[in-house]
Amino acid sequence: MSRCYYEILEVSRDAGGEVIKKSYRKLAMKYHPDRNPNDAEAEACFKEAAEAYEVLSDRQKRRIYDTYGHEGLKNTGYSGPGNAGDIFSNINEMFGDLFGFGGRSRRRDPNAPVQGDDLRYDLEISFMDAVHGVEKEVEITKRETCWTCEGSGARPGHKPQTCPTCNGRGQVIRSQGFFQVSATCPQCHGSGQVISEPCADCNGQGLVNRKKTVKLKIPAGVDTGSRMRLTGEGEGGRRGGPSGDLYVLIHVLEHEFFLRDGQVIFLSFPVPMVKAALGCEVDVPTIQGSSKLKIPAGTQAGKRFTLRRQGVPSLRGGSRGDMVVEVQVQTPTKLTKKQKKLLQEFDDQYHEEEEGFFSRLFHGHFKKFKKEEEKEKA
Numbered sequence: 001m002s003r004c005y006y007e008i009l010e011v012s013r014d015a016g017g018e019v020i021k022k023s024y025r026k027l028a029m030k031y032h033p034d035r036n037p038n039d040a041e042a043e044a045c046f047k048e049a050a051e052a053y054e055v056l057s058d059r060q061k062r063r064i065y066d067t068y069g070h071e072g073l074k075n076t077g078y079s080g081p082g083n084a085g086d087i088f089s090n091i092n093e094m095f096g097d098l099f100g101f102g103g104r105s106r107r108r109d110p111n112a113p114v115q116g117d118d119l120r121y122d123l124e125i126s127f128m129d130a131v132h133g134v135e136k137e138v139e140i141t142k143r144e145t146c147w148t149c150e151g152s153g154a155r156p157g158h159k160p161q162t163c164p165t166c167n168g169r170g171q172v173i174r175s176q177g178f179f180q181v182s183a184t185c186p187q188c189h190g191s192g193q194v195i196s197e198p199c200a201d202c203n204g205q206g207l208v209n210r211k212k213t214v215k216l217k218i219p220a221g222v223d224t225g226s227r228m229r230l231t232g233e234g235e236g237g238r239r240g241g242p243s244g245d246l247y248v249l250i251h252v253l254e255h256e257f258f259l260r261d262g263q264v265i266f267l268s269f270p271v272p273m274v275k276a277a278l279g280c281e282v283d284v285p286t287i288q289g290s291s292k293l294k295i296p297a298g299t300q301a302g303k304r305f306t307l308r309r310q311g312v313p314s315l316r317g318g319s320r321g322d323m324v325v326e327v328q329v330q331t332p333t334k335l336t337k338k339q340k341k342l343l344q345e346f347d348d349q350y351h352e353e354e355e356g357f358f359s360r361l362f363h364g365h366f367k368k369f370k371k372e373e374e375k376e377k378a
């Protein structure tokens with residue numbers, strides 16, 4: 001049985017949107033996983049609060065919940081925020097509303113919340129992982145909001161003070177001869193605030209370096225240059241600003257014998273000379289395992305065969321690409337005496353049969369060539 005959303009958020013049933021938001025913010029800060037590492041109970045509270053907030057902050061969902069309770073929400077297909085990403089984007093939205101912080105435009109106000117920087121992570125994956133998809137865990141070091149001071153940089157119980165040098169403007173006026181120029185305040189470095197009692201955990205920075213393991217679900221079909229965006233996994237914000245995003249850039253390593261162009265796989269496949277002449281059936285390696293391919297008698301070097309749907313799956317779902325197999329006719333190199341003799345015998349016979357054809361072909365060619373030569377002379 002789920003707990004009452006109003007109880008979870010510690011608000012009354014007739015609480016307004018602002019009260020709900022404020023209470024949720026307090027709980028989210030208290031139970032945030034970064035602040036309570038490896039604390040399953042805190043994490044459960046954090047998720048519970050997020051779920052409650054998601055419902056109570058949405059007028060339509062709240063009305064359904066007020067009338068029909070949890071069951072009513074189930075019938076609408078709503079079953080709580082499924083993953084952490086939703087919860088965090090929720091928090092980001094909320095901080096945005098709370099502080100009137102619109103997007104990431106830089107505000108002049110030195111006290112305005114600052115969104116964390118986006119991070120880029122370059123990830124190398126194998127050819128096969130790119131083709132089949134893979135789950136990876138990567139460890140990134142990033143600056144995250146210091147939860148001791150909630151990103152303010154001031155020791156708990158103390159507030160950043162307005163900078164006395166610039167009176168909070170972040171800029172000072174300097175006179176140079178007849179001119180007056182505006183310069184960044186040397187005391188507060190433009191922030192407009194000074195921290196007399198800096199937070200011990202972040203040295204007044206509001207951000208701390210943390211290592212974090214991020215789980216990546218890489219879909220089948222990614223290629224070099226594919227980019228994944230993980231909302232809110234970038235660097236932490238300051239003064240209540242939301243986190244930046246993490247961009248993962250995929251680099252796919254080359255395969256020993258498969259080549260890839262988009263969804264199409266190319267393979268150069270060796271076939272012994274005699275087999276190419278007589279025809280055979282071969283097992284061709286594919287990205288999924290192997291596939292039978294019939295090589296017809298008399299197959300020439302460079303002949304291409306297409307194996308339908310043996311290529312790379314589409315990133316957007318849907319069908320696989322094809323695979324193209326190019327025959328590479330192998331000429332034997334280490335021949336025994338007996339093999340040489342057999343080939344010589346074969347050649348003698350082959351020559352007799354084909355001589356007519358070749359002499360006709362070349363004779364024609366030479367005749368034409370001679371004619372053109374004579375024409376030029378004339």
Ligand SMILES: [Zn+2]
Nearest residue numbers: 146149199202
């Ligand atoms: Zn701090």
Ligand SMILES: [Zn+2]
Nearest residue numbers: 163166185188
């Ligand atoms: Zn200043």
